[in-house]
Amino acid sequence: MLTEQYGPLQKKMFQIMDETGAILSPDLVPDRSEEEWLQSYKLMLKTRSADNKALQLQRQGRMLTYAPNTGQEAAQVGSAAAMEKGDWLVPAFRELGAWLSRGVDLERVYLYWYGNELGSQFPEDVRMLPISVPIASQLQHAVGVAMASNIKGESDVTVAYVGDGGTSIGDFSEALNFAGVFNAPVVFIIQNNQYAISVSRQKQTKAETLVQKAVAAGIPGILVDGNDLMAMYAATKEAIERARRGEGPTLIEAYTYRLGAHTTSDDPTKYREDEEVETWRDKDPVKRMKAYLIGKGVWSEEEDAKLIEEYDEEALEVFRKVEASGETKLEDIFKYHFREMPPHLQEQYEEYVQYLEEVE
Amino acid sequence: MLTEQYGPLQKKMFQIMDETGAILSPDLVPDRSEEEWLQSYKLMLKTRSADNKALQLQRQGRMLTYAPNTGQEAAQVGSAAAMEKGDWLVPAFRELGAWLSRGVDLERVYLYWYGNELGSQFPEDVRMLPISVPIASQLQHAVGVAMASNIKGESDVTVAYVGDGGTSIGDFSEALNFAGVFNAPVVFIIQNNQYAISVSRQKQTKAETLVQKAVAAGIPGILVDGNDLMAMYAATKEAIERARRGEGPTLIEAYTYRLGAHTTSDDPTKYREDEEVETWRDKDPVKRMKAYLIGKGVWSEEEDAKLIEEYDEEALEVFRKVEASGETKLEDIFKYHFREMPPHLQEQYEEYVQYLEEVE
Amino acid sequence: MAVMNLISTINHTLDVELERDDSVVVFGEDVGLEGGVFRATVGLQKKYGEKRVFDTPLAESAIVGTAVGMAINGLRPVAEIQFSGFIYPAYNQIISHVARMRNRTRGRLHLPMVIRMPHGGGIKALEHHSESLDTLLGHIPGLKVVTPSTPYDAKGLLLSAIRDDDPVIFLEPSKIYRAFKQEVPEEDYTIPIGKAKVLKEGTDVTVVTWGAYVHEALKADKLLTEEGIQAEIIDLRTISPIDRDTIIESVQKTGRFVVIHEAAKSFGPGAELIALVNEGAFLHLEAPPTRLAGFDVTIPIPRGEHHYFMDAQRMAAGIKKVVHY
Amino acid sequence: MAVMNLISTINHTLDVELERDDSVVVFGEDVGLEGGVFRATVGLQKKYGEKRVFDTPLAESAIVGTAVGMAINGLRPVAEIQFSGFIYPAYNQIISHVARMRNRTRGRLHLPMVIRMPHGGGIKALEHHSESLDTLLGHIPGLKVVTPSTPYDAKGLLLSAIRDDDPVIFLEPSKIYRAFKQEVPEEDYTIPIGKAKVLKEGTDVTVVTWGAYVHEALKADKLLTEEGIQAEIIDLRTISPIDRDTIIESVQKTGRFVVIHEAAKSFGPGAELIALVNEGAFLHLEAPPTRLAGFDVTIPIPRGEHHYFMDAQRMAAGIKKVVHY
Numbered sequence A, B: 001m002l003t004e005q006y007g008p009l010q011k012k013m014f015q016i017m018d019e020t021g022a023i024l025s026p027d028l029v030p031d032r033s034e035e036e037w038l039q040s041y042k043l044m045l046k047t048r049s050a051d052n053k054a055l056q057l058q059r060q061g062r063m064l065t066y067a068p069n070t071g072q073e074a075a076q077v078g079s080a081a082a083m084e085k086g087d088w089l090v091p092a093f094r095e096l097g098a099w100l101s102r103g104v105d106l107e108r109v110y111l112y113w114y115g116n117e118l119g120s121q122f123p124e125d126v127r128m129l130p131i132s133v134p135i136a137s138q139l140q141h142a143v144g145v146a147m148a149s150n151i152k153g154e155s156d157v158t159v160a161y162v163g164d165g166g167t168s169i170g171d172f173s174e175a176l177n178f179a180g181v182f183n184a185p186v187v188f189i190i191q192n193n194q195y196a197i198s199v200s201r202q203k204q205t206k207a208e209t210l211v212q213k214a215v216a217a218g219i220p221g222i223l224v225d226g227n228d229l230m231a232m233y234a235a236t237k238e239a240i241e242r243a244r245r246g247e248g249p250t251l252i253e254a255y256t257y258r259l260g261a262h263t264t265s266d267d268p269t270k271y272r273e274d275e276e277v278e279t280w281r282d283k284d285p286v287k288r289m290k291a292y293l294i295g296k297g298v299w300s301e302e303e304d305a306k307l308i309e310e311y312d313e314e315a316l317e318v319f320r321k322v323e324a325s326g327e328t329k330l331e332d333i334f335k336y337h338f339r340e341m342p343p344h345l346q347e348q349y350e351e352y353v354q355y356l357e358e359v360e
Numbered sequence C, D: 001m002a003v004m005n006l007i008s009t010i011n012h013t014l015d016v017e018l019e020r021d022d023s024v025v026v027f028g029e030d031v032g033l034e035g036g037v038f039r040a041t042v043g044l045q046k047k048y049g050e051k052r053v054f055d056t057p058l059a060e061s062a063i064v065g066t067a068v069g070m071a072i073n074g075l076r077p078v079a080e081i082q083f084s085g086f087i088y089p090a091y092n093q094i095i096s097h098v099a100r101m102r103n104r105t106r107g108r109l110h111l112p113m114v115i116r117m118p119h120g121g122g123i124k125a126l127e128h129h130s131e132s133l134d135t136l137l138g139h140i141p142g143l144k145v146v147t148p149s150t151p152y153d154a155k156g157l158l159l160s161a162i163r164d165d166d167p168v169i170f171l172e173p174s175k176i177y178r179a180f181k182q183e184v185p186e187e188d189y190t191i192p193i194g195k196a197k198v199l200k201e202g203t204d205v206t207v208v209t210w211g212a213y214v215h216e217a218l219k220a221d222k223l224l225t226e227e228g229i230q231a232e233i234i235d236l237r238t239i240s241p242i243d244r245d246t247i248i249e250s251v252q253k254t255g256r257f258v259v260i261h262e263a264a265k266s267f268g269p270g271a272e273l274i275a276l277v278n279e280g281a282f283l284h285l286e287a288p289p290t291r292l293a294g295f296d297v298t299i300p301i302p303r304g305e306h307h308y309f310m311d312a313q314r315m316a317a318g319i320k321k322v323v324h325y
């Protein structure tokens, strides 16, 4: 069990691959074909392209506030890759790589950040909850979803995400505690990207690691190099399997870094040193995985450059579609509050429509 | 350091005295005179008398809902005895022994449970916050009080209480985490009396101990036999001294048992076995301390019986006074919301007074 | 037909629905083994097992938050909050998620869930055990808020609430949990959410109230009748959305309006009803629409609570003022 | 006299008070090192040190809860909540403790503390960043709730708030943080809490609003003036306690009343004002007192928010209806 070797109190970080893409522990490499790793890698690239494009568009004033993922792709794609068909994904708001891995359309994602609630109207077969802005509150939903799986006797597992900042909020602790008590089949993944907006991980808690918060709930945990796709996959896989066997929840701390800004509204130079960022650029999860795949002979610089270009174009294409979608339809802001619109809401809607007709 | 030997992960419980009152570890006995121990013992007796009287009066329909302390006197008196003059006490609602130790009048206490807010109007020199009904919310106040001591450069320490049930609420985790981050001079004492109303400690969390929740905040902790007055005193003393030295917060789990009902409104036979209660009666902290003191020759059965009788009478006396105090004065429910009553409140008050005059 | 008080009706109704619908689950603090501090769920764990009726750790936010997740994943959770005054730790979950999930996902997810709790005061309880949440919940778009005043209504409304595909907050007036009994049909029936009930017709003044105050208002009505005043007494039953039609129709007839509630006056539910009456019956008004409301104070603990809660006499005095305006 | 926008005025005012009074401390998420996501506290940590101006972990309940403790132990905490939509996790602390400590202890403890936050919407922000808390805070006995609409008022009101011996919630309309500049005196001055301000006298209709909508209402007033309508425009400034006298006096003069607010309509702040107007000026009313309010919906994210927030034209149309009733 990885959680025994790299448990909350071992003060060791689980890694399979080093910063150059070299395998540190061949026996720990998960049983997956090179093709499968390549697929995951492509999802990482796609995530990064989508990020870059969103930022670029935002600077052009075409996109609204956007929360970038660059640097965290392995934590996101690696964990999601370990999920199976019926499993549920419960996001915070910075897991683009995981969403794309689970079949969410980039179009929906862009639509959301473009400011339309239709961006959260996922297709029926995508078992993902919408983005949750109130930090950590989503973890309780995740536990509830997982408890329901238990109650109904179904074997689906729920994978939920939260940031390092989110571990300070009461909802986080309550969720872990409920998960422990009800033996809920849920995997909590902390993307510890070292910052909550400007507040560094060190100011967030005196705990030496975030994963040791699992101890409070009496559940297992593991500290993982979040920039190591293979380690993230392996740790999540083990946790999901444990949950599916009826052995309850796990907390995973993915130790990673947000290379970009918190969102397009902030300026990270105000609160961190370039030097620090540079150190982490060396640990870039994409670079690392690329080196591995090229080393294995299943990928090349040329293919890489070409694919990035493709993804960039695709992202722009998708955005153009989103941009063309225009404003939210008036009726949409009224009609989804209840199965049936209550009379007062119906009236407010009609009055407003009438007003709009009058002023036109 | 006791917290090292009996820390959150040692799975050992700190004890000095066994169930018969015999000293297990003479070298750990705190440096206190027999007279001081006797004083603490008397406070335990006084607490129990006040409890018994309140219950008796409640059955007679003279007292309202009351939350008994019987069985937890050592946890309460032992911890409070370690406090010094300027230190702050932040209660939950079941720490009568601690309140009395800190100079709160039984009259105020009875007045509170009798249903008058004046029961929380402590004299200026009593540094105690009022009872906090919303479970665990008071811990954040405690941290704030302690942070203020730090900010002002004062050396007072804050001692705060919570129940086992209270450790499941988000406010508990947030408070510990803040205390850690700000190195607040605060001691958190969990009175683990094994139940939160009907919910047993086992159902409250999967954590093997409650003290291990300290790990989540990266702060030290200690599991203490809460029915052992000396151990409670020693552990709290050490924690307070650490805090006063500027070394931050500590979590203490006082392992104890509520021998009575949750409050006068519940019937514990609905959720626990008599057998279990009996086992715990053998561990009665009062009995244990009495045996010790009698063994030391500083106390006798006769003195004991006499003092109990005195305390019983005193409690009744106090209650009679409270009972005679009658109803809350009308103006009291209006005039304490703000330094000055705003006009609308003044008007509501006057209108009502007028109405009362009219109907008389 | 059995004769039941309010609390045993709640118990009976949960039983009916747990039996009928496998997706219903019931939980909260002390709800399982003990059967609830008011005994609302007594016997249900034994009958339906620990998977469907269970105790939770002490954490209101998680109780509501996990209910959200359960509702998403195919269950119909019925969560108990031990007292309405302990809902506040769950307020973020309620306002940010319970009320918004359907709209946020444009209909993709919806939350068939009920949060039920003892509500209101007058039971000589400790601080925080007497709170009125009418405004604090009624103001939140996306919630339905219901409060029965009789065992009969409680069953019909609770069944509607559990079967509703959207979240319903179910406020149970604790003061009348055991105040009186009533015949409650064994069989299945529902009462629509969003409909007020005219308890007694009258022509002189419209009196709207709900929860425990309904019974005090009916007593006040007797006093008024003695003086020849014909009040129309309406039990609001649903706090949100309000049944405007019933109220406005009544005020158009009587020309006078009084709303009586436990909650504090300022920004209280009475304000909303007065605004509605202005919108719908302005030209019919013969006196200022008036609220008899809680003072703008924290509800006193027992020795002072009689100052806060209104009795029939005070209600009658207030109504008379409006009639004689 | 310096020319400042709203956000720099907040910064300046905190600076003034940190300088003047050692017991003032300023904290919240991103408040210290970064100086706040809106830059309200920029430079203050450098000037006053980490003991008095600091970042907290991400936990609103603890931010407010520790402020309570600090206030008890002799400080004057000024806590920032990053956006009003993130106040909900702290709602228990606010309602159960902030609002009640003085009354609970019958005056023994009181809480000189301020909770300030960006408030309201219209800035094309993400979900939960556009919330209006008027009712949800105004309804709580024991709180004062203030919201300035200009830099000048912001300084005077914030100084009053910090110096108040009771808790004050200070809501800053984020939409106008940088919308315009104004001359703000360098020296010390306060504006009393609980006083509305008549911005423009008029005889035809009383219009009450606050926060960012004040400026839209003044634009609407221009449109009305063009049509010969003389509106009296009042900036409420304090949401609780409401300055009834100013409003009622105005309505007694104009006979017509319109309240305009961002918050959802039902159980919203407009209802309270309408109730007050009924209580104080019923016989003067020539038209139904009317609210122009947010729809009873969750505030839409950016592509739909223009449907929700009112512009001057829509306000003017609504006011005209009341005038021509």
Ligand SMILES: Cc1ncc(C[n+]2csc(CCOP(=O)(O)OP(=O)(O)O)c2C)c(N)n1
Residues within 6 Å of the ligand: A094, A133, A134, A135, A162, A163, A164, A165, A166, A167, A191, A193, A195, A196, A197, A258, A262, D029, D058, D060, D082, D086, D089
């Ligand atoms: C309850 C709450 N408080 C404050 C915010 C504002 N906010 C948005 S993101 C953020 C930081 C989150 O940090 P972290 O959890 O580490 O996630 P990251 O942004 O690093 O992915 C804050 C404070 C919020 N969304 N919710």
Ligand SMILES: Cc1ncc(C[n+]2csc(CCOP(=O)(O)OP(=O)(O)O)c2C)c(N)n1
Residues within 6 Å of the ligand: B094, B133, B134, B135, B162, B163, B164, B165, B166, B167, B193, B195, B196, B197, B258, B262, C029, C058, C060, C082, C086, C089
């Ligand atoms: C937030 C909140 N939820 C529920 C309650 C109701 N309640 C009062 S005491 C109690 C149990 C507390 O258990 P514990 O913390 O173990 O303290 P004990 O009563 O054992 O001293 C509960 C659930 C409350 N007071 N506050």
Ligand SMILES: [Mg+2]
Residues within 6 Å of the ligand: A163, A164, A165, A191, A192, A193, A194, A195, A196, A197
């Ligand atoms: Mg982070």
Ligand SMILES: [Mg+2]
Residues within 6 Å of the ligand: B163, B164, B165, B191, B192, B193, B194, B195, B196, B197
């Ligand atoms: Mg307990």
